[in-house]
Amino acid sequence: MSSETDRMTSLFDVKTASYTQDEAFKASVKYFNGDELAARVWVNKYALKDSKGNIFELTPDDMHKRLTKEIARIENTYANPLSEEEIYAVLKDFKYIVPQGGPMSGIGNDMQISSLSNCFVIGNDRDSDSYGGIMKIDQEQVQLMKRRGGVGHDLSHIRPSGSPVKNSALTSTGLVPFMERYSNSTREVAQDGRRGALMLSVSIKHPDAESFIDAKTEQGKVTGANVSVKIHDDFMQAVVEEDTYVQQYPIDAPNPRYTKEINAKSLWDKIVHNAWRSAEPGILFWDTIIKESVPDCYADLGYKTVSTNPCGEIPLCPYDSCRLLAINLYSYVQNPFLEDASFDFDLFRKHVRLAQRIMDDIIDLELEKIQGIIDKIKSDPEDDEVKRIEMNLWKNIAQKAKEGRRTGVGITAEGDMLAALGLRYGSETAIDFSTEVHKTIALEAYRSSVELARDRGAFPMFDIEREKDNPFINRLKDADPQFYEDMKEYGRRNLACLTIAPTGTTSLMTQTTSGIEPVFLPVYKRRRKVNPNDKDVRIDFIDEVGDHWEEYVVYHHKFQDWMKTKGYDTDKNYSNEEIDKLVEESPYYKATSNDIDWVSKVKMQGQIQKWVDHSISVTVNLPNDVSEELVGELYIEAWKSGCKGCTVYRDGSRAGVLVSNDKKEEEAKAPSKRPRELEADVVRFQNNKEKWIAFVGLYDGKPYEIFTGIADDEEGIMLPKTVEKGVIIKNRNEDGSSRYDFQFQNKRGFKVTIEGLSYKFNPEFWNYAKLISGVMRHGMPVVDMIGLISSLQLNNDSINTWKNGIERTLKKYVADGTKAQGRECQACGSESVVYQEGCLICKDCGSSKCG
Incomplete structure (x- = not known):
C-alpha cells in the first residue's frame, strides 16, 4: 500500500475517541466562527453519538470525513469511482454539497439502527377503509417515525361519516376520529428530542373534506399533524365560476356509492379562512402534481402518487421514500456584493452532476441501513405475528428504493445568492435568473442520472415510451435534444431526481438563507427557550403553552458579509435607526419574507416549479392585517401559475421563534403559576330550573380561572344576591392541602370570607373546572376557550348543563x-x-x- 494511500486512510478514518458535550460545543463554536446557534444545532442533531449520549466527533469536519469515507466505499463498488479527495472537497465546510437530516446524521453511524430517508409515504395496496387497514397504517407510521422518518398518508379512501358498515357501529364515524388517532400516535413517538412529523391529506372530492378542513380549528385536536387538501382543477373551476361541485365516495369511482352536491365557493372560503387564521390547511394542486409527475408514468407498476411528505416537497407513492441533499447556491457567486459579482455556472454544472451521483450512492447506503433494520426485526424476541407488519413495511420500502432509486437533490441559500449578485428577490430580473439556475439543475441532474445509467444500469422499469408525453421530460428534451437522445440509448438511473425542501437546520450550518426562501430579516431577534433551572437569564416572552423565552439581536451572516464588503464595522453597537439605514443601503432592502409581493413570490414558485420534478416547499409570508380575500386570490394565482402546492403564513397567526427587531414588546401574558389572590367576578344564571353561580378569577381583567356549579342555599354557596365582585384567595389547610376561598365586602364595609369553594361544589364539576382553568391560564383566547368547551363530548346530562353554564359565563368576556x-x-x-x-x-x- 502506497504512502499516499496510507495518508488518505488516516485522513478519512472515523475517530473513536469520545468527547463531552462541552468539548464538542466549544470546538464547534470555533469551527463556526463564534456562531453558538450553529454549533449547538450540529452537536445536538448531527454529531456522531451513541445511545448513551457519548459524542465521537469534535467538529463538523469529523462528520464530513465520516460521510466521505462511506460514500467513497460505495463509489469503489462501481466503475470509475470518485476519489475521497473529490468527495471531501465538495462536502467540507458546508460550502457546496450538504446531505440533509437523515443522511448527515446516519451515514457511517453504526451506533443507531435507523433509516437515511428523510421522508416516506405509506398506504394500503388497495383503498382499504377497514379497521384492519386503518390500524395497519397507524402501526406503519409509528415504526417509521421511531427510525427518524417523516411520514405522509392520504385519508381519501376512508368512507364518509354516516356511511353504513357491517359491524356493531352500523355507520362510519368518518375521517376526523382517525385524524386524531394518527396525530396522537405522532406525538407519542420521540425522535432524539423532537416529535415525529406527519402529513395527512384528503381529496376535495371526499364528502368529509369540510370536516377534515375544520378538524384543526378545534383547540387541542390534531396537533401532531400537518394537513393539506388535494384540490382538483374541476373544483377550482367551480370556485371561479361560483358553481356547485359534486363530492363522491369512492372518490375515483365511475359509479360512486355516495354523492353530495355542495357550494364550491362556500367550501373554498372555509379553506381560505382557516389558512388565514392558522396557516392550515395547505393546498396541493393535485391534477398539476399528477400531470407533471414522472413517476406516475409508471403508476400501473406501483408508482401512483397518493400523498406527500410532511412539508409537501416530495409527492410519493405508497412505501416510497426519499433522501435529501442541498446545494449551497451562495458559494457559486464570485465577488459577492461587489459590482462585478457573477455566478460560476461551469463549476455549478459540475457540482450538480456530482450531487446527483452522491445521491445515488446514498441510495445504496440506505439499502444497507434497511437491511440492518430488517436483521434487527428478525432478531427481536417478539412473535413473528407481532413483527409481521413492521417486517413487511421495510421490505416494501427496500423494494421501492431499489427499483426506483428516487433522489432529492435540492438547494439552499437562494435568497443570499440573489442578494450577493445585486438582484432583489421577487423582481422580474431575479425571477428570470433563479429560473435559469433551476433549469440548469434539472438538466445537469438528469444528465448525471443518464451517465450513471450508462455506467451502473438504469432503474429496471425505465421505458422512454411511457414518459414521451410527460410535460417535465419534454421540457428537458426541448432544452437539450442531445440529452434526450442519450437517455433513449442508456436509460436513466433514477426514477425522479429533484426537490426543493425546507432547510431549517441545514441553513443554520451553511449560515445562509433557507431553501428557496428570501431572508427572514437582515437583523432580527431570536428566541431561546429558557429551561426552569437556568440562572441569570432574562424572560422576554411567554408563549401560549407557558414556555419561557429569552430574546437577543442577531445579524444575518451574509448581511454581515455585505457590511464588511462596504467597510462597515460589524462590532459596533448600532441604534435601531442606524440599522434601518444600513438595511436600506443593502441588497436585502425590500427583499425580506414580509416585504416580497405575494404575486411575485407565487409567480417565482410557478416558474421554478417547471424545472423541479417533485415539488417545492415554500411559504408565502403575509402581514397580520391582510384580508381573507387576498389569501383566496393568492391561492387562485398559485393554481393558475402552475404551482403544485401553496402554503401561506399570516404574521402572528402562530407563535414563532423569530421576531422582528423593531416589533413592539409582546403583550404580557398571565403567569402559569397562580398568584395567591385574584380579583373575581360573580356571575349568576339559571339553567332550566336550576340556579347556578360562577366565580371568575381575573388577571389584567381577563379570565384566568373559573369555578361554577349549582347554587344551593342549604348546602352550597350562601352569597347575598347583591355581591358581584370579590377576591379568590388560594390558601392551605392544616394538612397542607390547598383550598380556594372567596372574600367580599358586605354593605357595612366588613370583609366576609367563604372558605373552601371546592367543598361547596360537586367534586366532578370542580375537577372539570380546574382542568379548564389550567388551559385558560396558558393564554388561550376566550373565544377559543368557548369553542373548546362547546366541543366537549359529555354523556352525563348534569355535566352538559354545567358545560352550558361555563359557556354562558365566559361569553360576557368576549x-x-x-x-x-x-x-x-x-x-x-x-x-x-x-x-x-x-x-x-x-x-x-x-x-x-x-x-
Missing part, C-alpha cells in the same frame, strides 16, 4: 364584534356570526341567539 368561529346563523345559514354583549348576532340577517 369583545363585541368578535367572530364566532365555526358557528352558522340558524336563521339564514350565514357564517357572519359575531358576539355582541354575550349574544350571537348574525350580521347578515340580524337574528340573535343568547345563552
Whole structure:
C-alpha cells in the first residue's frame, strides 16, 4: 500500500475517541466562527453519538470525513469511482454539497439502527377503509417515525361519516376520529428530542373534506399533524365560476356509492379562512402534481402518487421514500456584493452532476441501513405475528428504493445568492435568473442520472415510451435534444431526481438563507427557550403553552458579509435607526419574507416549479392585517401559475421563534403559576330550573380561572344576591392541602370570607373546572376557550348543563364584534356570526341567539 494511500486512510478514518458535550460545543463554536446557534444545532442533531449520549466527533469536519469515507466505499463498488479527495472537497465546510437530516446524521453511524430517508409515504395496496387497514397504517407510521422518518398518508379512501358498515357501529364515524388517532400516535413517538412529523391529506372530492378542513380549528385536536387538501382543477373551476361541485365516495369511482352536491365557493372560503387564521390547511394542486409527475408514468407498476411528505416537497407513492441533499447556491457567486459579482455556472454544472451521483450512492447506503433494520426485526424476541407488519413495511420500502432509486437533490441559500449578485428577490430580473439556475439543475441532474445509467444500469422499469408525453421530460428534451437522445440509448438511473425542501437546520450550518426562501430579516431577534433551572437569564416572552423565552439581536451572516464588503464595522453597537439605514443601503432592502409581493413570490414558485420534478416547499409570508380575500386570490394565482402546492403564513397567526427587531414588546401574558389572590367576578344564571353561580378569577381583567356549579342555599354557596365582585384567595389547610376561598365586602364595609369553594361544589364539576382553568391560564383566547368547551363530548346530562353554564359565563368576556368561529346563523345559514354583549348576532340577517 502506497504512502499516499496510507495518508488518505488516516485522513478519512472515523475517530473513536469520545468527547463531552462541552468539548464538542466549544470546538464547534470555533469551527463556526463564534456562531453558538450553529454549533449547538450540529452537536445536538448531527454529531456522531451513541445511545448513551457519548459524542465521537469534535467538529463538523469529523462528520464530513465520516460521510466521505462511506460514500467513497460505495463509489469503489462501481466503475470509475470518485476519489475521497473529490468527495471531501465538495462536502467540507458546508460550502457546496450538504446531505440533509437523515443522511448527515446516519451515514457511517453504526451506533443507531435507523433509516437515511428523510421522508416516506405509506398506504394500503388497495383503498382499504377497514379497521384492519386503518390500524395497519397507524402501526406503519409509528415504526417509521421511531427510525427518524417523516411520514405522509392520504385519508381519501376512508368512507364518509354516516356511511353504513357491517359491524356493531352500523355507520362510519368518518375521517376526523382517525385524524386524531394518527396525530396522537405522532406525538407519542420521540425522535432524539423532537416529535415525529406527519402529513395527512384528503381529496376535495371526499364528502368529509369540510370536516377534515375544520378538524384543526378545534383547540387541542390534531396537533401532531400537518394537513393539506388535494384540490382538483374541476373544483377550482367551480370556485371561479361560483358553481356547485359534486363530492363522491369512492372518490375515483365511475359509479360512486355516495354523492353530495355542495357550494364550491362556500367550501373554498372555509379553506381560505382557516389558512388565514392558522396557516392550515395547505393546498396541493393535485391534477398539476399528477400531470407533471414522472413517476406516475409508471403508476400501473406501483408508482401512483397518493400523498406527500410532511412539508409537501416530495409527492410519493405508497412505501416510497426519499433522501435529501442541498446545494449551497451562495458559494457559486464570485465577488459577492461587489459590482462585478457573477455566478460560476461551469463549476455549478459540475457540482450538480456530482450531487446527483452522491445521491445515488446514498441510495445504496440506505439499502444497507434497511437491511440492518430488517436483521434487527428478525432478531427481536417478539412473535413473528407481532413483527409481521413492521417486517413487511421495510421490505416494501427496500423494494421501492431499489427499483426506483428516487433522489432529492435540492438547494439552499437562494435568497443570499440573489442578494450577493445585486438582484432583489421577487423582481422580474431575479425571477428570470433563479429560473435559469433551476433549469440548469434539472438538466445537469438528469444528465448525471443518464451517465450513471450508462455506467451502473438504469432503474429496471425505465421505458422512454411511457414518459414521451410527460410535460417535465419534454421540457428537458426541448432544452437539450442531445440529452434526450442519450437517455433513449442508456436509460436513466433514477426514477425522479429533484426537490426543493425546507432547510431549517441545514441553513443554520451553511449560515445562509433557507431553501428557496428570501431572508427572514437582515437583523432580527431570536428566541431561546429558557429551561426552569437556568440562572441569570432574562424572560422576554411567554408563549401560549407557558414556555419561557429569552430574546437577543442577531445579524444575518451574509448581511454581515455585505457590511464588511462596504467597510462597515460589524462590532459596533448600532441604534435601531442606524440599522434601518444600513438595511436600506443593502441588497436585502425590500427583499425580506414580509416585504416580497405575494404575486411575485407565487409567480417565482410557478416558474421554478417547471424545472423541479417533485415539488417545492415554500411559504408565502403575509402581514397580520391582510384580508381573507387576498389569501383566496393568492391561492387562485398559485393554481393558475402552475404551482403544485401553496402554503401561506399570516404574521402572528402562530407563535414563532423569530421576531422582528423593531416589533413592539409582546403583550404580557398571565403567569402559569397562580398568584395567591385574584380579583373575581360573580356571575349568576339559571339553567332550566336550576340556579347556578360562577366565580371568575381575573388577571389584567381577563379570565384566568373559573369555578361554577349549582347554587344551593342549604348546602352550597350562601352569597347575598347583591355581591358581584370579590377576591379568590388560594390558601392551605392544616394538612397542607390547598383550598380556594372567596372574600367580599358586605354593605357595612366588613370583609366576609367563604372558605373552601371546592367543598361547596360537586367534586366532578370542580375537577372539570380546574382542568379548564389550567388551559385558560396558558393564554388561550376566550373565544377559543368557548369553542373548546362547546366541543366537549359529555354523556352525563348534569355535566352538559354545567358545560352550558361555563359557556354562558365566559361569553360576557368576549369583545363585541368578535367572530364566532365555526358557528352558522340558524336563521339564514350565514357564517357572519359575531358576539355582541354575550349574544350571537348574525350580521347578515340580524337574528340573535343568547345563552
